[in-house]
Amino acid sequence: MISGGLEKWESLSLLVIGLDGAGKTTLVKRLNNIDEGQEYYASTSFLNIEKFTLQNKNRPCVIYDLSGQGRYRKSWRDFYAEADGIFFIVDSTDTERLSIVQEMLIQISEDPILEGSHIPFLIIFNKINHPDALSSKEIVNFIEFNDIKFRNQTLTWGVEDADFATGYKVTECLDFFESNFRIITPEEEFLMREKEAQI
Ligand SMILES: Nc1nc2c(ncn2[C@@H]2O[C@H](COP(=O)(O)OP(=O)(O)OP(=O)(O)O)[C@@H](O)[C@H]2O)c(=O)[nH]1
Numbered sequence: 448m449i450s451g452g453l454e455k456w457e458s459l460s461l462l463v464i465g466l467d468g469a470g471k472t473t474l475v476k477r478l479n480n481i482d483e484g485q486e487y488y489a490s491t492s493f494l495n496i497e498k499f500t501l502q503n504k505n506r507p508c509v510i511y512d513l514s515g516q517g518r519y520r521k522s523w524r525d526f527y528a529e530a531d532g533i534f535f536i537v538d539s540t541d542t543e544r545l546s547i548v549q550e551m552l553i554q555i556s557e558d559p560i561l562e563g564s565h566i567p568f569l570i571i572f573n574k575i576n577h578p579d580a581l582s583s584k585e586i587v588n589f590i591e592f593n594d595i596k597f598r599n600q601t602l603t604w605g606v607e608d609a610d611f612a613t614g615y616k617v618t619e620c621l622d623f624f625e626s627n628f629r630i631i632t633p634e635e636e637f638l639m640r641e642k643e644a645q646i
């Protein structure tokens with residue numbers, strides 16, 4: 448049965464965060480190349496909003512590309528509640544700031560706004576083709592990813608390496624989002640309410 452809930456399906460929100468210089472805007476630019484004719488309708492120094500279309504299901508998506516500069520990082524959380532998925536981009540060559548990356552990820556995994564949330568949260572090790580890049584395995588170990596995952600056990604965590612400058616693994620990153628985002632349909636909501644009433 449087609450439900451009224453489909454309206455919400457029409458546009459998904461993808462939040463892209465990570466330290467300054469990680470490659471967030473590069474990803475957004477690349478998405479626009481992939482999907483020509485995208486309308487650009489807002490950009491400020493803190494927030495760059497673009498539209499693109501998820502290829503597999505032809506579903507429109509709004510991407511929120513936030514600035515990663517220190518003074519803006521506290522404002523990332525203002526966008527968590529509305530996000531259908533989050534990409535956290537890491538510069539794999541920026542070994543000196545991996546401890547800051549770890550700190551930011553710990554904060555996110557403990558953030559009450561994301562408590563109980565099931566949205567996909569993909570950590571992307573970008574610039575992987577650069578000669579100075581650490582391997583994804585090395586970064587996973589350094590940031591103690593298992594410990595981070597343990598702090599929030601409902602989010603749909605994932606890791607991926609990528610190289611947005613060349614387009615390597617862009618599709619895989621989007622596939623992770625597309626396969627794991629989840630919107631509760633009115634039918635599911637109805638069933639959940641029924642279950643609650645029975646308890
Ligand atoms: N070698 C290499 N360089 C990349 C890659 N992705 C991005 N860059 C470069 O890294 C620099 C920073 O990229 P941006 O996309 O502007 O970084 P950002 O995450 O948007 O940074 P802020 O907006 O400051 O938070 C640019 O010079 C990019 O060209 C990559 O995969 N490989």
Ligand SMILES: [Mg+2]
Pocket residue numbers: 471472473512513514
């Ligand atoms: Mg940027």
